[in-house]
Amino acid sequence: MFAALAQTGSLGYICAFYGEFRCRGTGRSMWMPSLWGRRILVVAAVALGCLQFFQGSFLHCPGWICGDNSSVSGGHAEFGPRPGEAYLSVAETARARGRGKPKVQPEVFGHSRRNGVSLWDSTGLTLRKDVTFRVNGSDVLVYLHIQKTGGTAFGKNMVTNLADPFSGKKTCSCKATAKRCKCYRPGSNTKEWLFSRFSTGWKCGLHADWTELTNCVDHVMEQRDRSQRRRYFYMTMLREPYRRYLSEFLHVQRGATWRNSRHWCGGRFALSSEIRPCFNGDTWDGVTFDEFLTCPNNLAANRQTRMLADLQLVGCYNTTIMEKTQHDEIMLNSAKENLRNMAFFGIIEELDDTQTLFERTFGLRFDSRLNGSHEARGENFVLEDKQRAAYELKNALDTELYKFAKELFDERVRTVGRLFQQTITSPEENSVPDY
Numbered sequence: 074m075f076a077a078l079a080q081t082g083s084l085g086y087i088c089a090f091y092g093e094f095r096c097r098g099t100g101r102s103m104w105m106p107s108l109w110g111r112r113i114l115v116v117a118a119v120a121l122g123c124l125q126f127f128q129g130s131f132l133h134c135p136g137w138i139c140g141d142n143s144s145v146s147g148g149h150a151e152f153g154p155r156p157g158e159a160y161l162s163v164a165e166t167a168r169a170r171g172r173g174k175p176k177v178q179p180e181v182f183g184h185s186r187r188n189g190v191s192l193w194d195s196t197g198l199t200l201r202k203d204v205t206f207r208v209n210g211s212d213v214l215v216y217l218h219i220q221k222t223g224g225t226a227f228g229k230n231m232v233t234n235l236a237d238p239f240s241g242k243k244t245c246s247c248k249a250t251a252k253r254c255k256c257y258r259p260g261s262n263t264k265e266w267l268f269s270r271f272s273t274g275w276k277c278g279l280h281a282d283w284t285e286l287t288n289c290v291d292h293v294m295e296q297r298d299r300s301q302r303r304r305y306f307y308m309t310m311l312r313e314p315y316r317r318y319l320s321e322f323l324h325v326q327r328g329a330t331w332r333n334s335r336h337w338c339g340g341r342f343a344l345s346s347e348i349r350p351c352f353n354g355d356t357w358d359g360v361t362f363d364e365f366l367t368c369p370n371n372l373a374a375n376r377q378t379r380m381l382a383d384l385q386l387v388g389c390y391n392t393t394i395m396e397k398t399q400h401d402e403i404m405l406n407s408a409k410e411n412l413r414n415m416a417f418f419g420i421i422e423e424l425d426d427t428q429t430l431f432e433r434t435f436g437l438r439f440d441s442r443l444n445g446s447h448e449a450r451g452e453n454f455v456l457e458d459k460q461r462a463a464y465e466l467k468n469a470l471d472t473e474l475y476k477f478a479k480e481l482f483d484e485r486v487r488t489v490g491r492l493f494q495q496t497i498t499s500p501e502e503n504s505v506p507d508y
Contacts, residue, residue: 181277182337187291189215189307190416192434197413198484200492206416206435208237208244208266209259211301214308214416214435215290216269219380220280220331221320222312223421225270227443232256232271234440244437245272264298268305273297278335282380283307283411284389285337306416311377311478313422314471318464319454321373322365328358338389347390348372362456366463378470381408405470409477420479426486433489 190212194201206212216231218224232245232254240259245267247254253274256267265273268290275281277289286307294303312320332355336343351357351368365371372379382404388394395403412418417434419427424444432438456464465472 179337179342181292182285182288182340186288187305188287188411189305189414191414192306192416193413193485197481198488200434200488206306208437212266212304212306213290213294214267214269214306215286216267217283217286217307217309217380218270218280219309219311219377221317221324222310222377223424224310227310227419227421227427228269228271230439230443231267231269234443235437236440238436238438264300265294268294278337279331279333280380281335282384283382284384285335288337308415308417308419309381309412310419310421310427311475312420314377314468314475315464316422317377318373318468318471321376322360322362323454325357325365325373326360328356330356336390338384343390347392362460366460366467374467375470378405378408378474381411381474383407383411401470405473408470408474412474412478413481418478418482420482423482423486426482430482430486430489433493 190204191197192201192204192206193199206214216224216228218228233243233247235244236242237244237259242259245254245256253271255262256265256272258264258266267273268276273293276293277285281289290305291303336348349370351365351371352360357365365373384390384404386407387400387404392400417431419431421427425442428439428443
C-alpha cells in the first residue's frame, strides 16, 4: 500500500519511525516504519476496523438515552436524516440487519378502507334489527388482537370450540399439527368467514391495529376470494390496564418481543426515528420494571387506546405535529368511537359475560364454558408507591378507555339479557330478520 502511494507521488515522503525504503520503479526514497513500527500500525488498523464494525452493529447506546444517531436502527439523527440520506422504514431496517424479508409488504395496505359494520345503533347500547352476522353469507368477522388481553386463549377457542347452535357442526376445521385452522362457510372449501391469527394468520401484520386492519383486510380477502363483496364485523378483547401492562412487562422480561410489527399508517411503515428502540440486541430479557416504565418510546404504554384509534387523525407515529394534550384527546376519543362501533368487544376479567355477549351477538355457541381458559400471571407483583404513580401517569388514556369500555360492556350484557328473555317468551315478535 505504501509503495503504491509512493508511485502516485501524491503523498511525497512519509516520515515514520525509522528506516529507509526505495520505491520500485521510481528511484525515490521514502521513510518506512521498522518491523515493530509496522506491527504497531497493523494492530492500530485492526483495532480501528473493529471499533467501526461494532459501533455500527449491536454495541450502541439506546436512542432514548443518548439522543444521537447511534440510537436509531438505520443510523439516522433524531430530527432528520444526514445530508443525502433518507429514513429507513422498520421493514427496510429489518432487511438491512439481515433479519429476513418482512412478511407483510406495503402493497397490502391502503387500497380501500373498510371500517366495518356495527351491530349496534349510534349510542352503542341497542342492537340493530336490520343487520345480523351470517356465517353462511358474505360476512367476515375480523379479530383485532391486542397484546396481553387474553386474546390468544379466546382466539384459540373461537377456532376450536365454536359451533352452529342449530346443526351442532364446528365452524372451523383444525388439525392437531397445524398452526392455523380452516374456517370456511358451510358448504364451501374456499370462502372464509373469520379473519384472525389462528385462521388466516397475521396477513395485515403482527398484532395489526385498527388503522392497519381497516386499510388492509379487504385487499387481503379479495386476493383469497374474488367471488363476492364482503361485509366486515370487527371485534376485540380488552383487559384491565394495570394487569395488561404488567403482563406485557413480564412477557418482555422473559425475552419476548414484537419487533416484526410493521406499524403501517398514512401510506407507509413507521420510521425508525419515530419509534426508537428501548433496548440493544434482539430482546429485552431481564429488564427491570423501572427500565420498562421509563423508556419514553415503549409502546406498552396506552397500548389499548393506540391500537383502537385511527392514528391518521394524530399524524400516525409523528408526535411533533401537535401538542401532547391535543394528541391524547383526539386519540382517546377516536378509540372510544371505534370501540362503540365495533360489532363486539369482550373484557377478559368478565369472561362469563363475554361468552354470553358473543354468543347472543353472533348467533354462535361455544362447546364449553370459557371461564378458566385464560391464565393470569403476575398477580403477586407489587409496585412501590412511586412506581404506581409513574405507571398511572404513563397509562392514563388506557385507564380512561377501560372505564368507558366497562360501562358500555355492562350495558350491552344487560341488553342482550333482556332480549334473550323476550325471545323466550315471544320468539315471533322479537325475531331478528336476516340481512
